[in-house]
Amino acid sequence: CQSQHLIEPVAAAAMSATAAGGWVLYRDRPDWADVTPLKQDESERTVLRIAYTEKFSDVHDYLRACMRADERSQRALALTADAIELNPANYTTWSYRRAILASLDGDMEAEMKLVRGIILRNQKNYQVWYHRRWVATRLSGADGTSELELTGEVLTEDSKNYHAWEHRQWAIRHFNLWERELAYTELLIGTDVRNNSAWHQRHFVLANRNGEASGLTPDVVAAETEFALNWIGQCPNNESAWSFLRGLHLDTGLADCPRLLQFCRELLATEAGCPHLLAFLADYRADQLDRRCPLAEGETRESVATEALRLLHLLATKADRIRRRYWLFVAGDLHARHGGQMPELQEGLVQPELD
Numbered sequence: 001c002q003s004q005h006l007i008e009p010v011a012a013a014a015m016s017a018t019a020a021g022g023w024v025l026y027r028d029r030p031d032w033a034d035v036t037p038l039k040q041d042e043s044e045r046t047v048l049r050i051a052y053t054e055k056f057s058d059v060h061d062y063l064r065a066c067m068r069a070d071e072r073s074q075r076a077l078a079l080t081a082d083a084i085e086l087n088p089a090n091y092t093t094w095s096y097r098r099a100i101l102a103s104l105d106g107d108m109e110a111e112m113k114l115v116r117g118i119i120l121r122n123q124k125n126y127q128v129w130y131h132r133r134w135v136a137t138r139l140s141g142a143d144g145t146s147e148l149e150l151t152g153e154v155l156t157e158d159s160k161n162y163h164a165w166e167h168r169q170w171a172i173r174h175f176n177l178w179e180r181e182l183a184y185t186e187l188l189i190g191t192d193v194r195n196n197s198a199w200h201q202r203h204f205v206l207a208n209r210n211g212e213a214s215g216l217t218p219d220v221v222a223a224e225t226e227f228a229l230n231w232i233g234q235c236p237n238n239e240s241a242w243s244f245l246r247g248l249h250l251d252t253g254l255a256d257c258p259r260l261l262q263f264c265r266e267l268l269a270t271e272a273g274c275p276h277l278l279a280f281l282a283d284y285r286a287d288q289l290d291r292r293c294p295l296a297e298g299e300t301r302e303s304v305a306t307e308a309l310r311l312l313h314l315l316a317t318k319a320d321r322i323r324r325r326y327w328l329f330v331a332g333d334l335h336a337r338h339g340g341q342m343p344e345l346q347e348g349l350v351q352p353e354l355d
Contacts, residue, residue: 023055025054025055025058026058026059026061026062026079027058027061027062031075032062032075035062035065035066035069036065037058037061037062037064037065038061038062038064038065038068039061039064040057040060040061040064055086056086056087059079059082059083059086060083060086062079063079063080063083063093063096066079066096067092067096070099072099072100072103072104073100073104074104076096076100077097077100077101077104077106080093080094080096080097080100081097081114084097084118088118088121088122088125088127088128089122089125089126089127090127091127094127094128094130094131097131098131098134101135108135108138108139108140109139111135112132112135112136112139112146115128115131115132115135116132116150119132119150119154120153120154123154123157123158123161123163123164124161124162124163125163126163129163129164129166129167132147132150132167133167133170136171136174137174142175143175144171144172144174144175144177147167147168147171147175148168148171148177148180148184151164151165151167151168151171152184155168155188155197159188159192159195159197159198160195160196160197165197165201168201169201169204172205173208178205178208178209179209181201181205182202182205182206184201185198185199185201185202185205186202188201189202189231193231193234193235193238193240193241194235194238194240195240196239196240196243198240199240199241199243199244200244202224202244203244203247203248206220206224206248207247214251216248216251221248221249221252221257224244224248225245225248225249225257225259225260228241228244228245228248229245229259229263232245232263232267233263233267236267236271236274236276236277237271237274237275237276238276239276242276242277242279242280245260245280246280246283253287253291253293254280254283254284254287255284255287255288255291255293256293260280260284261281261284264277264280264281264284265281268281273318273319274319275315275319275320278311278312278314278315278319278320279311279315279320281311282308282311282312282315282330285304285305285307285308285311286308286334286338288304289301289304289305289308289334289337289338290337301338301339302339302340302341304338304340305334305335305338305339305340306340306341306342308334308338308340309331309334309335309340309341309342310342312327312328312330312331312334313327313331313342315327316328316331
């Protein structure tokens with residue numbers, strides 16, 4: 001029986017419904033003789049009907065009948081398990097199952113085991129992840145460990161599974177598991193430095209672990225800046241780390257951290273063609289101009305604007321030509337606001353439309 005493993009945790013009595021070596025339709029089960037199946041309402045004018053299997057139609061005919069009668073019983077619970085096995089994405093079936101579990105004060109430990117199996121076979125099914133969250137909040141003594149283990153198992157197979165990351169973030173918030181997560185993100189980044197989901201998760205933890213107050217204190221920003229720069233030094237063409245670095249300094253501004261300028265200039269000696277480096281350095285210079293930050297000795301606003309335009313010119317003509325028009329637009333916007341000299345670029349500047 002394909003769905004036998006689903007029924008076992010919730011209704012052992014339903015095992016009798018499976019004959020040796022085959023599936024028994026609900027309409028042939030004596031314990032369901034009191035229920036009149038409810039057929040799907042399809043108009044005779046339907047252009048194209050779905051060719052449901054006999055088993056699928058039988059299960060859902062009885063499911064509709066139970067839902068109409070609002071039956072809250074162990075057999076109805078087992079029926080939802082069969083329906084979910086046939087269509088795990090059916091939100092209505094999951095909703096009905098939750099209603100039955102709530103009415104019967106169902107065994108949440110058994111439900112967690114059931115849901116785990118379904119998730120591992122349907123890892124990108126929003127409905128089952130939502131159900132898992134619902135069960136986890138009703139499981140006595142739950143500390144979130146099982147949620148981290150389950151999402152970790154899924155992310156090992158697919159490191160960018162959005163549903164697993166969303167559930168993991170919920171579990172971290174709900175069970176207050178902030179500190180444990182930094183080590184996990186570091187492990188993932190060490191395994192694959194280009195894992196943008198791991199970098200995003202690290203920023204999520206750092207920014208939210210203090211509740212309403214941002215966890216990005218000056219000490220944290222300084223330490224995490226060095227963490228990011230270390231990985232960028234090993235893999236400069238990894239956009240994920242550069243984005244993480246920007247996120248760290250989003251509130252204070254890039255130019256408030258001279259360490260960034262020093263690092264970028266040193267890296268230019270060996271990575272002059274790295275588009276992420278050139279773009280970051282251009283942003284740093286633009287931030288200095290926009291916020292009128294103090295400049296180094298010998299620098300003027302004109303010279304800083306000229307340097308930024310030169311970097312944007314390199315992006316447009318050599319390092320990132322596929323986005324040439326974008327970089328020309330950025331250069332045109334910067335030139336309009338701050339001036340600067342880049343004669344070879346003037347003809348190609350895309351001027352921004354001003355209101």
